[in-house]
Amino acid sequence: MSTATLEPTTFFDSTFFGVPLGTILGIIIISVIAIVIERSVTRYLRRFSRRTKVEPHVANNLALTFRIIVLIAAAAAISRLGGLSSEWIISISAIGAAAVGFASQKTIGNFAAGIFLIAARPFKVGNYVRIGTVEGIVSEITINYTKVLTASNNLVSISNQQIVDREITNFLYQTKTDEDLYCYTFELNFDHTVSAQKISEIFMEIFENYIDLPKKPNFIFTRSTAAERVYTIYLYVNEPETIFSLRPKIAQEVFQRWDEERAKIKK
Incomplete structure (x- = not known):
């Protein structure tokens, strides 16, 4: 007559409400790790946001996005530990990814663009x-x-x-010295009443009044249509604020002389 032998049991084989204690312990470890990671990165994001002057709603969205990512990763790990099929894990990941994409598309895109501008520096403050x-x-x-x-x-x-x-x-002009020089361009349009030669003379006459600039203003003939001639004006200044006052002043002087020439032709 044979007797049944009992297999020795270990702590990990024990169950609590039908759930193996090893699985419960694994869930606790994963949860603790997820919480530590979430808290650490959230604190870093808050410090980084204050240092870089990120607006509060952007910082909150970044923190929320990271929390969702951590939650998805923890849920996937716990599901795997609990013996769920890979289809369940894929479904959870897909739903979570959609939530992250919907909640953070604009925020993450704007954040990445800001990092790019700071790194690439196509312009700087004062340009x-x-x-x-x-x-x-x-x-x-x-x-x-x-x-x-x-x-x-x-x-x-x-x-x-x-x-x-x-x-x-960026109108900052590259020079051989460390001195900032801005080459600002804008267009002026004229009809065909006054000849191209006379318009060129008007430009040269007006520009002689601005020889105190780092470089004397210049112009080129850009294009011509059946209705007008278009010229590009080049202004060279050291201080960008000068452009605000210099552009309208030169344009007004040029058009005033142009009007005088038109009046002579009509007489």
Whole structure:
């Protein structure tokens, strides 16, 4: 007559409400690790946000995004430990990834664009720039926004993600010295009433009044249509603020002389 032998049991083989204690211990360890990682990175993000002047809602979105990522990773690890099938894990990951993408697409994109601008440095504070249709002096660059002071004395905030998608012109001129020199360009249009030669003479006459600038203003003939001639004007200044007053002044003087020549032709 045979007798049954009992297998020795260990702590990990014991159960608590039907759940192996080893599994419970693994869940606790994973949870503790996830909490420690989440708290550590969240504190770092808050310090980084204060140091780089990130706006509060952006910092909160970044922290929320990371929490969701940690939660997904912990849930996947616990599911695997509990013996769930790979299909369940894939489903949980897909749902979590969709939530992260929906909640953080704009925030993460803007944050990444801010990092790119700071690293690539297409412009710096104090430069005169044109970003899309906005132009002026860069007054502040943060992870989230870049602020530009325009000629109308308005402070325009542009999200860094929009800046990356737009054409950027920095009017800082490269020189052989350390002195900043800005080469600002703008266009002036004239109809065909006054000859091209006379318009060139007007430019040269007006520009003689500005020989005290780092370089005398210059012009080139850009294009011509059936209705008008277009000229590009080059202004050279050391201080970007000078552009705000110099451009309208020169344009006014040129058009005033042009009007005088038109009046002579009509007589």
